[in-house]
Amino acid sequence: MSRPIRIAIVGAGPAGVYAADALLKSDAAAEPGVSIDLFERMPAPFGLIRYGVAPDHPRIKGIVTALHKVLDKPQIRLFGNVDYPNDLTLDDLHRFYDATVFATGATADRALDIPGVGLDGSYGAADFVSWYDGHPDVPRTWPLDAEKVAVLGAGNVALDVARILAKTAEELLPTEIPPNVHAGLRGNRAREVHVFARRGPAQAKFSPMELRELDHSPNIEVIVDPEDIEYDEGSAAERRASKHVDMVASTIENWAIRDVGDRRHRVHLHFFESPVEVLGADGRVSGLRTERTELDGTGNVRGTGRFTDWDVRAVYRAVGYYSDELPKLPFDPISGTVPHRSGRVLAADGSHQTGTYVTGWIKRGPVGLIGHTKGDANETVACLLADHAAGDLPGAAAPEPDAVVAHLRDQGVRYTTWAGWNQLDAHERDLGTAEGRERVKVVDREDMLHHSGA
Template sequence: MTRNRLRLAIVGAGPAGIYAADILLKAERNFDVSIDLFDQLPAPYGLVRYGVAPDHPRIKGIITALREVLDRGDIRIFGNVRFGTDITLADLKKHYNAVIFATGAVRDASLNLPGVGLEGSYGAADFVSWYDGHPDYPRDWPLDAREVAVIGNGNVALDVSRMLAKHADDLLPTEIPQNVYDALEQSPVTDVHVFGRRGPTSVKFTPLELRELGELRDVDMILYDEDFDYDEAAKAAVSGNKQVFVIDKVLQQWRQRSVGEASRRLHLHFFAKPLEIVDDGHGHVGAIRWERTAPDGEGGVVGTGEIRELPAQAVYRAVGYFGSPLPGVPFDKEFGTIPNHEGQVLTRDKESGDARQMYGVYATGWIKRGPVGLIGHTKSDAMETIKHVINDLGNWWRPESPSEESVIEMLETRGIEWTDLDGWHRLDEHEQALGSAEGRKRIKVVPRDEMVTISRGEA
C-alpha cells in the first residue's frame, strides 16, 4: 500500500516558517513529507537577521538553532522568490498539497497623530530595517537631529533609542553594515527622549532590554521624580509581578546615579501621552507636544489637561508592527493578520458572509496572531498550526505536478534568480570573511543584487 505524501510549501523562511517545517518533520504521522521554504529575501532567518538590533548577539544566537534545522538537508529553501510576483497561490496549488504562510509583520503600525507626516517623522520598523541592512531599503538615513523623540514603551522603542544614543564605535564588534556605522558615527545626537503614556510599572519592554540601556558608554540615563509617585495599583504590580519588580529595581537604581558628565543623554518620560508632532514652520519636525497623564487607580491612566512641549528635530514611532496582505489570501485590515482558526485560514462566503475554512491554506507566526510575543512563542504557535495540517489530510489539495523537479523547472522557465541553502552558505562565508578582514565577526552585504550574485556563485 502506497503511503500518502505531503508536498508542503511554506512562504517565509524566518523562525515561524523554519519552526513549522521542523515540527512537522518530527511529528508523529502516517505520511511522508517534502517541504519547500520560499522567501522574498536571498538569505533566510527573517526578523532574526533583519529585525533584531546588531548589538543583540544573544538573540541572534537563535540563528544557530535555525541553521541546524536547515542544514539537516530535509528542507529545501528557495530565496529571492516573491510570493504574488514570482509565484502565486495558483502555482502553489499546482505543485503542493498545502501552504503555510509565515510572512510575519514588517510594516509600522499606524499612529493617528497630527504632524505624523512631517519630514523627520519616521517609523521604527523602517529604521530597524535600515540599520539591519535590509536589501529593500535605502542605504542612507537622515541622522541630523540633536534631539530625538521616540514614541513607545516596548522593546522596539528601546532598540531604536539605544541605537540612536549609542556611540558608533561601540557597535563595531557587531555585524553592523559599513554604511550604517558611517552614518551613526556622524550623528550629532545629544538627547534621546522616550515617551510612554503609562507609568513605569506598565511598560511593555523586558528587564534584559532595559538593563542594556544602562550599560551604554558615555550616556546618562535621565529619569524624573514625578513619574515615581506610585499609587496602590502600581505598588501592587511591583510586589506581585516578578518582571515588574525587576524593572522597577533597575529604574530605581538609575535614579540614584549621578549624571551630567556624559556627552549624550537618554531620557525616559512616563505618564506622557503624545498629542502632536509640531511643525517647525518649514514642514519639518520641530517639537513634540504631549499631555501629562495620571494613574486612574485601576492600573490605567487619565489625562490631566497639563500640556507640555519639548524641542525635537526627529520623531520615531515605535508603536508596533503590522502585517501585509498577500495576493489571493484573506486579510484582516484591522489587525494586519490572515483570518484563521488555530492556523487554519478562514475566508468569507460571498453570499452568506459566514466564515469557512480555506482548505490547504494555513498561517503561523505574526501573520497568524499579530506581532505579539517573543521569538520563542513562535514555536508553540507553529505546533498548533501543524496539528491541523496533519489532521486535514482528507482536505489537502491534489496537485497536478507534485514532483520536486517541477518547481525548479517553473522557476527556471520564468528566469527567477533563486537562491538555495548552498547559496546562503556562500553568502554567510563571504560576510564572515569581510568581517575578519576588519577584525569583526561579520559585515553584512546589503545590496540585493550583490547578495544574489554571491549566493549563486556568480561573483
C-alpha cells in the same frame, strides 16, 4: 497517500523555520514523511533575526544557530529571492503542495493617527531598523542631523532605536553593521534621546535584558524622573503576577533614585506622557506635544489635560509593526492579521480556506518575543496534520519536487538555496575577518545574489 506530504512555507524567518521544525518532529515525519520547501523573498533566510534585531544583540542573534540546525535537515529546501505572489501565486502553491503555511511576519510601521506625523523628520521605527540592519531594499543613507530626538513607544523596538541613536559609531563597529551604516552613524549628531511611554513603568513592554542593556554603554546616561515612578492597584497586581514586570519596574526605579552622571549622551525615559501632536515649522519637525496621563486604578491611564511641548528635531514612531496584506488571503486591517482559527485560514463565510494556514505575526500580530512563535507553529502544524489525517487536504496536482523548480526557472526567477546561503555566510565572515570583526553584512541585493550563486 504513499508519498511524503508536500508542504510549502512562505517566509523563512523564525516563525517559518519553527513550523518546519514542528513538522519534522511530528509523527507524520516518519510515516508517510514530510517534504518542506521554504520560500523567502529576501536572498538570505532568518527574517526578523537578520533584518529586525539590532546588530548589538549577539545573544538574540544566537537563535540563528538553532535555526541553522533545522534548515540543515535533508527534508527541507530553501528558495530565497522568491516573492509571493509575483513569483508564486496561491494557485501555484496549491498545485505544487498539499498545504501552504504563511509565515510572512510584519515589517511595516503601524500608523499613529496624530497631527504632524507626515512632517520631514518624522520617521517610522521599522524604516530606521531596516536601514541600520542593512536591508537591501531601502536607501543606503539616513538623516541623522537632529541633536534632540524623540522616540515614541514603550517596547523593545523603541529601546533599540534609542540605543542605536545614542551609541557612538565606534561602539557599534565590532558588530556586523555594513560600511554605509557605520559611515552614517559617524555623522550622527544626536546627544539627547527622549523615549515617551503613555503609561507607567509597570505597563512598559520592555524585556528586562533589553532594558538593562541600555545602561551598559559607557557613553549613555539613562535618566528617569522620580515623579514618573507611580503605581495603582492594577499596577501592583501586575508586578505581583509577573516576575518579568517586576524586574522592569525595579530597574526603572533604581535609575530614578540614583544621581545623574556625566556620560556624553543621554537617554531620558518618560512615563505618563501621551503624544498628541508632532509640532512643525516650515514643513519640518520642530517639537513634540504630549499630554500628561494618570493611572485610573486598573493599570490603565486617562488624560489630565496638562500638555508639554518638548524641544526635539526628529521623532521616531515605535508604536508597533504591521503586516502586509497577502493577495488571495483574507485580511483584518484593524489587527493587521489573517483571520484564522487555530492557524487555519478562514474565508469570508467563516469556513476554512482549504490547505491554507498561518503562523507567527501574520497570525497573532506583532507581540511577544521571538521564542513565542514556537507555540504558534505547534498549534498550526497540529491543525494541518489533523486535516491531513482526516483527508481534508486537497492534494497537490503536481507534487514532484522538480515541478516547482521548473516553474521558477520558467518564470526567470533567480532563486537562492541553502547551499547558496552558506556561501554568502562564508563571504560575510571573510569580510569580517579582514577587519577583525565576526561578520560584515552584505547589503546590495545583486551582491547577495552573486555571492549566493543564484
